[in-house]
Amino acid sequence: MKAVVDREACIGCGLCESVCPEVFELDGENIAVVIVDVIPQELEDSAIEAQDECPVSAITVE
Numbered sequence: 001m002k003a004v005v006d007r008e009a010c011i012g013c014g015l016c017e018s019v020c021p022e023v024f025e026l027d028g029e030n031i032a033v034v035i036v037d038v039i040p041q042e043l044e045d046s047a048i049e050a051q052d053e054c055p056v057s058a059i060t061v062e
Protein backbone atom coordinates (compact mmCIF):
# COMPACT_ATOMS: atom_id res chain seq x y z
CA MET A 1 0.00 0.00 0.00
CA LYS A 2 1.25 3.47 -0.91
CA ALA A 3 0.12 7.02 -0.20
CA VAL A 4 0.16 10.04 -2.47
CA VAL A 5 -0.52 13.67 -1.55
CA ASP A 6 -1.90 16.10 -4.12
CA ARG A 7 0.29 19.10 -3.34
CA GLU A 8 -1.98 21.45 -5.27
CA ALA A 9 -4.92 20.48 -3.10
CA CYS A 10 -3.24 20.29 0.32
CA ILE A 11 -3.99 23.27 2.56
CA GLY A 12 -1.38 22.36 5.19
CA CYS A 13 -3.82 21.74 8.02
CA GLY A 14 -1.53 19.14 9.58
CA LEU A 15 -4.26 16.60 10.27
CA CYS A 16 -2.56 13.77 8.41
CA GLU A 17 0.64 14.32 10.33
CA SER A 18 -1.31 14.23 13.59
CA VAL A 19 -3.16 11.05 12.65
CA CYS A 20 -0.25 9.17 11.10
CA PRO A 21 3.12 10.90 11.64
CA GLU A 22 5.02 7.78 10.58
CA VAL A 23 3.72 8.28 7.01
CA PHE A 24 2.89 11.99 6.61
CA GLU A 25 4.89 15.09 7.43
CA LEU A 26 4.55 18.78 6.62
CA ASP A 27 7.49 20.04 4.59
CA GLY A 28 9.15 23.48 4.63
CA GLU A 29 6.31 24.87 2.51
CA ASN A 30 3.75 23.56 5.00
CA ILE A 31 2.51 21.00 2.50
CA ALA A 32 2.13 17.35 3.41
CA VAL A 33 4.63 14.87 2.05
CA VAL A 34 4.72 11.09 2.25
CA ILE A 35 7.87 9.98 4.03
CA VAL A 36 7.70 6.25 3.35
CA ASP A 37 7.79 4.38 0.06
CA VAL A 38 5.55 1.51 1.11
CA ILE A 39 3.21 1.89 4.09
CA PRO A 40 4.00 -0.75 6.71
CA GLN A 41 1.03 -3.02 7.32
CA GLU A 42 0.57 -1.89 10.91
CA LEU A 43 0.18 1.71 9.74
CA GLU A 44 -2.32 1.07 6.96
CA ASP A 45 -5.38 1.76 9.12
CA SER A 46 -4.10 5.11 10.33
CA ALA A 47 -2.98 6.09 6.81
CA ILE A 48 -6.48 5.32 5.55
CA GLU A 49 -7.92 7.32 8.44
CA ALA A 50 -5.78 10.28 7.35
CA GLN A 51 -7.05 9.85 3.80
CA ASP A 52 -10.66 9.77 4.97
CA GLU A 53 -10.28 12.76 7.27
CA CYS A 54 -8.28 15.09 5.01
CA PRO A 55 -10.61 18.09 4.63
CA VAL A 56 -9.75 18.62 0.96
CA SER A 57 -9.35 14.94 -0.05
CA ALA A 58 -5.74 15.51 -1.02
CA ILE A 59 -4.58 12.05 0.09
CA THR A 60 -4.88 8.88 -1.92
CA VAL A 61 -3.97 5.60 -0.25
CA GLU A 62 -4.00 2.54 -2.47
Ligand code: SF4
Nearest residue numbers: 010011013014016054
Ligand atom coordinates in the same frame (compact mmCIF):
# COMPACT_ATOMS: atom_id res chain seq x y z
S1 SF4 B 1 -4.84 16.40 5.98
FE1 SF4 B 1 -4.92 16.94 3.81
S2 SF4 B 1 -4.92 19.18 3.74
FE2 SF4 B 1 -4.29 18.58 5.79
S3 SF4 B 1 -2.03 18.59 5.69
FE3 SF4 B 1 -2.72 16.49 5.26
S4 SF4 B 1 -2.89 16.38 3.00
FE4 SF4 B 1 -2.80 18.53 3.57
